[in-house]
Amino acid sequence: MSLVRAENLSKTYRIGDIDVPAIKGVDFAIEPASFVCFVGPSGSGKSTLLNMIGCLDHPSGGSLKVLDTDIATLDRRAAARFRGENIGFVFQDFNLIPVLTAYENIEYPLIMVQEWPAEKRRKQVLRLLEAVGMADQADKRPDQISGGQKQRVAVARALVSNAKLVLADEPTANLDHDTAYRIIELMRKMRDEFGTTFVFSTHDAKIMGEAELTFVLEDGRIPDGAGKGESPHV
Amino acid sequence: MSNLLKIAARNLLRYRRRTLLTSLLIVIGMVAVLLFISVSGSFKNIMIGQFTDSILGHLEVHRKGYVAAIDALPLNLNMQPNATAKVEEALKQIKEVENWSPRLKFGAMFSTFVETTSIRINGIDPQREAATLPLLAGRISPKPKAGPLLGKGEILVPALLASGMKVKVGDTVVLVTTNRDGSVNGKTFIVRGIMEGLSGPGGRDGYVHIDDARELLRIRDAEVSEYVIRLKDMARLDAVSKELKQALGGLTDKEGRPLLEVHTWADLSPFANIARMIDVLTLFIKIMLVAIVLVSVMNVMIMAVYERIREIGTISAIGTSPGKILSLFLCEGLMLGVAGTLVGTVVSMILIYALNVWKISFIFGQQQTVVLSPSLALGQVAAVAGTVIAVAAIASLQPAWKASRMDPITALRHV
Ligand SMILES: Nc1ncnc2c1ncn2[C@@H]1O[C@H](COP(=O)(O)OP(=O)(O)OP(=O)(O)O)[C@@H](O)[C@H]1O
Ligand SMILES: [Mg+2]
Numbered sequence: 001m002s003l004v005r006a007e008n009l010s011k012t013y014r015i016g017d018i019d020v021p022a023i024k025g026v027d028f029a030i031e032p033a034s035f036v037c038f039v040g041p042s043g044s045g046k047s048t049l050l051n052m053i054g055c056l057d058h059p060s061g062g063s064l065k066v067l068d069t070d071i072a073t074l075d076r077r078a079a080a081r082f083r084g085e086n087i088g089f090v091f092q093d094f095n096l097i098p099v100l101t102a103y104e105n106i107e108y109p110l111i112m113v114q115e116w117p118a119e120k121r122r123k124q125v126l127r128l129l130e131a132v133g134m135a136d137q138a139d140k141r142p143d144q145i146s147g148g149q150k151q152r153v154a155v156a157r158a159l160v161s162n163a164k165l166v167l168a169d170e171p172t173a174n175l176d177h178d179t180a181y182r183i184i185e186l187m188r189k190m191r192d193e194f195g196t197t198f199v200f201s202t203h204d205a206k207i208m209g210e211a212e213l214t215f216v217l218e219d220g221r222i223p224d225g226a227g228k229g230e231s232p233h234v
Numbered sequence: 235m236s237n238l239l240k241i242a243a244r245n246l247l248r249y250r251r252r253t254l255l256t257s258l259l260i261v262i263g264m265v266a267v268l269l270f271i272s273v274s275g276s277f278k279n280i281m282i283g284q285f286t287d288s289i290l291g292h293l294e295v296h297r298k299g300y301v302a303a304i305d306a307l308p309l310n311l312n313m314q315p316n317a318t319a320k321v322e323e324a325l326k327q328i329k330e331v332e333n334w335s336p337r338l339k340f341g342a343m344f345s346t347f348v349e350t351t352s353i354r355i356n357g358i359d360p361q362r363e364a365a366t367l368p369l370l371a372g373r374i375s376p377k378p379k380a381g382p383l384l385g386k387g388e389i390l391v392p393a394l395l396a397s398g399m400k401v402k403v404g405d406t407v408v409l410v411t412t413n414r415d416g417s418v419n420g421k422t423f424i425v426r427g428i429m430e431g432l433s434g435p436g437g438r439d440g441y442v443h444i445d446d447a448r449e450l451l452r453i454r455d456a457e458v459s460e461y462v463i464r465l466k467d468m469a470r471l472d473a474v475s476k477e478l479k480q481a482l483g484g485l486t487d488k489e490g491r492p493l494l495e496v497h498t499w500a501d502l503s504p505f506a507n508i509a510r511m512i513d514v515l516t517l518f519i520k521i522m523l524v525a526i527v528l529v530s531v532m533n534v535m536i537m538a539v540y541e542r543i544r545e546i547g548t549i550s551a552i553g554t555s556p557g558k559i560l561s562l563f564l565c566e567g568l569m570l571g572v573a574g575t576l577v578g579t580v581v582s583m584i585l586i587y588a589l590n591v592w593k594i595s596f597i598f599g600q601q602q603t604v605v606l607s608p609s610l611a612l613g614q615v616a617a618v619a620g621t622v623i624a625v626a627a628i629a630s631l632q633p634a635w636k637a638s639r640m641d642p643i644t645a646l647r648h649v
Binding site: 084 | 245548556558643
């Protein structure tokens with residue numbers, strides 16, 4: 001069973017009277033515990049596609065199933081709940097909550113999205129701080145740590161409530177090369193450790209080489225269908 | 235819940251100066267309102283006390299038409315024995331009545347053997363009058379020692395008249411009056427004391443013993459112009475007034491209309507309107523406070539939402555429910571209101587305490603200084619604080635709602 005399955009998926013934005021087709025009928029499948037990358041030039045539709053997979057946006061046509069749920073059927077509230085339970089996000093600009101410490105940022109979904117008991121919560125947060133190598137920076141606020149460290153905290157936040165799928169739209173675009181590489185490494189290590197599927201997008205050729213499965217988007221289409229790369233370990 | 239409060243508090247502290255300014259505005263508004271309420275309330279109570287406790291009592295009973303014609307002091311509108319018996323019986327029955335005093339009022343000529351002028355006189359029973367009007371003795375100089383306010387053959391002369399006629403305590407004066415039948419009578423009195431004037435009805439009257447008044451007017455019966463009544467609890471004024479009206483309602487004239495009238499102090503004193511004005515002013519000041527809190531909290535919350543659009547997009551994307559986002563921002567506005575309210579209440583208490591220590595006084599009447607003693611009832615503080623907090627919540631409702639409805643993609647893309 002695929003974790004994500006898209007069939008003839010399309011998305012058209014409407015600006016005034018003009019239709020802007022951003023995704024023009026794509027088919028793909030993503031298996032559990034895979035490490036997937038979408039690449040393509042600017043404007044090719046990477047963000048649009050990731051937003052739909054992340055239940056942030058509705059498709060205009062075709063079907064998109066995430067964890068066997070047809071995401072077109074979810075309303076605002078249901079989509080929010082679905083994201084909270086199943087999907088983690090890592091953003092290009094880190095998007096940590098500035099008034100909370102690293103520890104509290106990771107803890108946030110366990111309090112505000114799910115309601116975990118305090119002791120279980122503490123164990124989980126410490127485990128993730130450890131896993132992303134930020135245990136010694138737990139009490140620092142986002143403005144007191146580097147970009148790479150922020151993104152580590154963000155990865156931990158995305159994983160903390162045991163998401164089955166983590167989406168990262170250009171997670172390395174604001175990082176220097178070495179740091180970017182280390183974040184991708186961290187994500188892959190997390191995939192190995194937690195069995196979580198990671199889907200990210202990038203421009204960076206060196207970064208995309210790290211993916212096990214790569215889909216190339218070109219003007220809203222995936223020309224060669226299946227995607228390149230070794231199939232994920234099953 | 236505690237986490238909501240923690241995040242809200244940190245966000246408020248993030249913009250320390252803005253939070254401080256807004257809270258300061260709420261504090262100032264709160265202090266202004268509480269000070270106004272306590273000072274004006276104290277002023278009002280003192281003023282009302284001056285009237286009710288030295289001249290008017292809480293309630294008065296007259297024969298119908300007497301109050302309308304009170305400037306003429308009409309002898310033919312006095313209550314006759316059948317009515318006075320009924321009134322006194324009714325007053326004994328009502329247990330909220332603390333004391334009452336009958337008065338026989340008349341106009342007379344006042345002569346020092348050198349000069350003559352007109353005067354208004356209250357014939358009183360000194361014991362009853364003193365018991366009904368506890369502040370009356372304080373208006374007499376020299377201060378009466380233990381014993382009645384005045385004895386038979388003695389008169390209390392109003393201060394303005396005393397100074398105009400150069401009358402001193404111990405002088406002999408003559409009162410001359412015409413009775414209801416038109417016959418003239420006179421009687422000499424020793425000046426027992428000078429009565430400080432008080433603006434308002436009855437504030438410039440002279441006082442003699444009621445027996446002397448009856449003798450002068452050649453009245454043998456228990457005829458009375460007015461009854462002055464003091465209640466145990468002024469808050470029961472309206473209820474007692476109603477009860478008394480009912481008790482006296484049976485007494486009618488030939489045409490079947492009620493013979494007697496009951497008036498409250500407020501019906502008789504023009505100060506009641508000033509007291510009402512003070513209440514209206516208080517209301518206006520409260521409305522201003524509401525406006526200040528509403529505008530300042532709304533302003534801060536609109537800014538807060540606008541500045542944190544991407545943050546809202548983030549927490550929304552990771553699954554925070556719209557309801558939680560709403561409460562997050564509501565909490566912030568509420569906290570602002572609560573903080574302002576707490577500080578405002580404490581500052582007000584301190585200032586009111588200081589006012590009581592400094593003893594703000596003002597001159598009232600001729601010589602009497604009255605010291606303000608501002609105080610606040612717990613209920614008043616609670617009402618103002620509750621209003622401020624509720625308004626803060628209402629003011630943050632719209633921005634918080636807007637935040638909770640934001641589309642995560644649009645919000646995340648916001649620069
Ligand atoms: N909200 C929108 N309204 C209208 N058109 C949009 C909107 N979002 C994206 N588009 C259009 O859809 C197309 C795909 O955009 P998208 O952001 O998905 O590309 P991308 O591959 O993520 O590009 P980049 O690498 O620059 O981030 C573009 O032509 C873009 O102009
Ligand atoms: Mg993009």
